[in-house]
Amino acid sequence: MNWKNALTFFCTLFAATATFAQSAPGKTLTPGKHNFTLQWISWDVPGKINITKNADGTFAAKGDQYSDDKKDFVTIDGTITQTSPAELVFTGTIRTRYSNVNNGAVCEKTGTYHFLSKGARKYWRLQEMDNCEGNNVVDYVDIFF
Template sequence: MNWKHAIAFLFALLAGSYTFAQSAPGKTLTPGKHNFTLQWISWDVPGKVNIVKNADGTFAIKGEQYSDDKKDFVTIDGTITQTSPAELVFTGTIRTRYSNVNNGEVCEKKGTYHFLSKGARKYWRLQEMDNCEGNNVVDYVDIFF
């Protein structure tokens, strides 16, 4: 950015005509159906979550992704607050099961977790991604814009 562009940017910022949303297009959580994935199952055939705006400005989220045989899955049920275009704070339950991970047992996470969108990604990814198995096994749980 040359100095003329920098000065124009500063004037726009000070005048209030440049908003945070302009600097991060597409990263606004919106009500409706969104793609939802766990990498063990598929990125190509996503599940769905339904997001509903609550009266207090938070969002209810509920959804799932299942494997073709319905044995492996990820589910989510709880509340989301968008703290910035890049970050969602989720409170509720996330359950994952993949037959080759954690001895095929369900990994259940209850509590408050964080989803981040970095760079040009078109999704927010769960940051507390350690699977219950341990051993450096991680679950990539993604909520798409």
Template sequence: MMKKLITACLLTATLFTGYTAYAQQRAGNTIREGKHSFTLQWISWDHPGEVMIEKQKDATYTVKGEQRDEKTGDFVTIDGTLTVDSPKELTFNGTIRTQYSNVNGGKVCEKTGTYHFLAKGARKYWRLQEMDNCEGNNVVDYVDIYFH
């Protein structure tokens, strides 16, 4: 009888510890909802645009916004969903559009599908990892979503 009681206590403690670790891990896979700064290096890091991030019921987040240069019309837009893989890794599914007059003949570069944002080192932003612009020729777009 005592052996069964000890086994039951150990099993309960193991399950509780496992659940607590799982809950803490899931809680770490969240990001702040609300407005975040958003930039494309061709436009400006000094005058960021803005995205709105909102949590959905299925633990994903919607993300939508833009950065636009009012003088030139150059822009970057984002519209889709984010999954938080870790506090430094996001998976994006949706569309990112960039247009800069001196890149890709001034035409819009549209990326639709699944992409990845990473925050490396001490950076305070997640950067799109699939950076190649539609122009090719080793031209890259630094599309960044800032923590705040």
């Protein structure tokens, strides 16, 4: 194989890989109810996040997950823009509370945050995951496809 054929082969392979990554199945945010979790509460009994499409192409997002006794929770309320199959940009408020973290106080984050889907994951995970407590305590807040 000469260098021109090799270059053509690798360029074709790269273009096909890029196209597949951009159209990865399941990594498109769609309107409807999606599973929504905070690891402290449960991955097995998810809450729900309702996604609705806005006229400007962004998505309204509102949801929650509560523990059985309703004392611990995660809530989300704001707007999402999908910037790529792997990334969501969320602007709004995320509130978490777990009795054994942050002295049981609510951790409220208001602003712009990023959710990423990596590898074979079936969800986007909040990247600004530090809990208000500090001390390397993190909240895994996930929005499922």
